[in-house]
Amino acid sequence: MDSKPGPAGDWTEGSPEVPLAEFLRAREAVRKEGIIAPHVFGTLPSPEEVAAQSAARPVLATEAALVGAALALGADGFGDLTASEARLAASAKAQPAALVADLRARILAGDDPLGETFCALRSAEVRRERGAVYTPAAIVRAMVEWAATIGTPERVVDPGAGSGRFLVEAGRRFAVANLVAVETDPLAALTTRAHLSAAGLATRAVVMLDDFRSARFEKIQGRTLYLGNPPYVRHHLIGPEWKEWLKHEAAARGLKASTLAGLHVYFFLAIARFAKAGDYGALITAAEWLDVNYGQLVRSLFLDRLGGQAVYVIEPDAQPFPGTQSTAAVTSFKVNGVPPSARFARIDRLTDLDHLAGGRPVRRERLLAEPRWSHFTRKHQEIPVGYVELGELCRVHRGQVTGANKIWIAGPHSEGLPEEFLFPTVTKARELIRAGETLADPAALRRVIDLPTELDVVSGKKRDAVQAFLRRAEEMGGKDSYIATHRKAWWAVGLKKPAPVLATYMARRPPAFVLNEASARHINIAHGLYPREPLTSKALVGLVRYLRSSATTKGGRVYAGGLTKFEPREMERIPVPDLATLADLGA
Ligand SMILES: C[S@@+](CC[C@H](N)C(=O)[O-])C[C@H]1O[C@@H](n2cnc3c(N)ncnc32)[C@H](O)[C@@H]1O
Numbered sequence: 001m002d003s004k005p006g007p008a009g010d011w012t013e014g015s016p017e018v019p020l021a022e023f024l025r026a027r028e029a030v031r032k033e034g035i036i037a038p039h040v041f042g043t044l045p046s047p048e049e050v051a052a053q054s055a056a057r058p059v060l061a062t063e064a065a066l067v068g069a070a071l072a073l074g075a076d077g078f079g080d081l082t083a084s085e086a087r088l089a090a091s092a093k094a095q096p097a098a099l100v101a102d103l104r105a106r107i108l109a110g111d112d113p114l115g116e117t118f119c120a121l122r123s124a125e126v127r128r129e130r131g132a133v134y135t136p137a138a139i140v141r142a143m144v145e146w147a148a149t150i151g152t153p154e155r156v157v158d159p160g161a162g163s164g165r166f167l168v169e170a171g172r173r174f175a176v177a178n179l180v181a182v183e184t185d186p187l188a189a190l191t192t193r194a195h196l197s198a199a200g201l202a203t204r205a206v207v208m209l210d211d212f213r214s215a216r217f218e219k220i221q222g223r224t225l226y227l228g229n230p231p232y233v234r235h236h237l238i239g240p241e242w243k244e245w246l247k248h249e250a251a252a253r254g255l256k257a258s259t260l261a262g263l264h265v266y267f268f269l270a271i272a273r274f275a276k277a278g279d280y281g282a283l284i285t286a287a288e289w290l291d292v293n294y295g296q297l298v299r300s301l302f303l304d305r306l307g308g309q310a311v312y313v314i315e316p317d318a319q320p321f322p323g324t325q326s327t328a329a330v331t332s333f334k335v336n337g338v339p340p341s342a343r344f345a346r347i348d349r350l351t352d353l354d355h356l357a358g359g360r361p362v363r364r365e366r367l368l369a370e371p372r373w374s375h376f377t378r379k380h381q382e383i384p385v386g387y388v389e390l391g392e393l394c395r396v397h398r399g400q401v402t403g404a405n406k407i408w409i410a411g412p413h414s415e416g417l418p419e420e421f422l423f424p425t426v427t428k429a430r431e432l433i434r435a436g437e438t439l440a441d442p443a444a445l446r447r448v449i450d451l452p453t454e455l456d457v458v459s460g461k462k463r464d465a466v467q468a469f470l471r472r473a474e475e476m477g478g479k480d481s482y483i484a485t486h487r488k489a490w491w492a493v494g495l496k497k498p499a500p501v502l503a504t505y506m507a508r509r510p511p512a513f514v515l516n517e518a519s520a521r522h523i524n525i526a527h528g529l530y531p532r533e534p535l536t537s538k539a540l541v542g543l544v545r546y547l548r549s550s551a552t553t554k555g556g557r558v559y560a561g562g563l564t565k566f567e568p569r570e571m572e573r574i575p576v577p578d579l580a581t582l583a584d585l586g587a
Contacts, residue, residue, distance in 0.1 A: 074197030115163030131231025154222025391572025403483030499528025542586030
């Protein structure tokens, strides 16, 4: 068969019974799966309305009909079709001019009828294998608008273009940008071609039927904008040779990759490979990468190579991936910018997406230090002007767990142990509460035994004393506690270095913040505040004064009986004045 559609063949106008029934079934499936979400395409019509519309507006009931419509809209009017697209074109069912005109009008009005049809015709299972869940229009628009706030690209690349929603929207927004779609599915590629063509954008568009990971792009002078929704495909559907590719390409950038990574992680890495300074982009993906181990590669790329700007997490109720109940993350980046902070926000409704503006700034150091990021997107109290979250200035760490205080806090059972293994340590909350603003005297504290992991470094009499203690500790059960069995060496408690500020975190009162002039260690009855960058002594004193005067139980978790507990992350959210004000307070 000719690759061009012939005269009207598969046309259903006038005999809508069978196709209408099929359409209604597809539409019902769509409704159930939520592929066409009401908030995106308006309220879903009732079956009666669909019937009425269908009589007036004929439908594409098969893939061959979709291909026929795509060709009639100009899918083969630019660039050469690849062999697999040409094969599909050969099976096209021709569509009548009235339908084609209707589709064209809808495309010109901003709809994506070909993409909608694709999603209605292909079952969710088949689309899932290729990660083909198309993006709601509100998200596409917000991402394109964000891109416009950053600048004007010379080229827009859509990785995994589907029906070309991103590319068409970007083509309309950026009047002279070249448009590049990359897609592996020939049917989707044909719909992208048709979409671009009907929207009048074909003259500056290229559609590549290619795997985005290995696609090659022409080098250009100006900026490339990467915009899209990379496919969500789980690792067990990804071939071993691609897993090798991921490890190899990550290693080439000094990064580690997990073979458990989903396909979207590969796309982030591929963009990091292609992109040059000045390029920018926004991708919508599953939000998992923010927290899971395999997401570390994306988090590292975000912080360095990609120049991450913001992450907007979209709640499943807003249906960012229609029909999937998944949480999405829209990630924006400006390549090679290493901004001092990135913005994080959580969106409940797509109408709140705006153009991805706003959100809470989180410092880069904090992001570098944290293995999980989604908590940064959670709602938090308004921070007054001139204030920052404590976590912007200090990391908060819980003290070390000994596993058995009766063994690891020095006492008669440890007599004879060399002094160098005994560390003055805050072991009771009341030691901090009583200390007032400053903990000055280490001698008043009990001492925790912290032995080196390698005992070979200890010799002579000291070694004998250590061995004698270890025998007693073993008799007391010190070797068998859960904590001890999970340490590098069961005898090495591993105290953290002294924190300049210590705080209680569980009491029927606000936390007691104390300046640690005694350089005391702390066990897990206290939190340590470790400045992210060195703070002057005035700023430290100011910080403690401020926290002591203002701390409340607000922000912690209240347990029965009014006991309030602050987890380290909760303590990091306490608002404190900025550094200049703190230095004044400490003067
Ligand atoms: C999540 S869909 C997004 C489609 C469209 N960009 C949108 O947002 O509406 C991902 C698309 O990527 C395509 N795809 C899957 N694997 C790909 C690969 N390795 N390279 C390029 N495209 C791929 C799928 O066929 C699918 O159309």
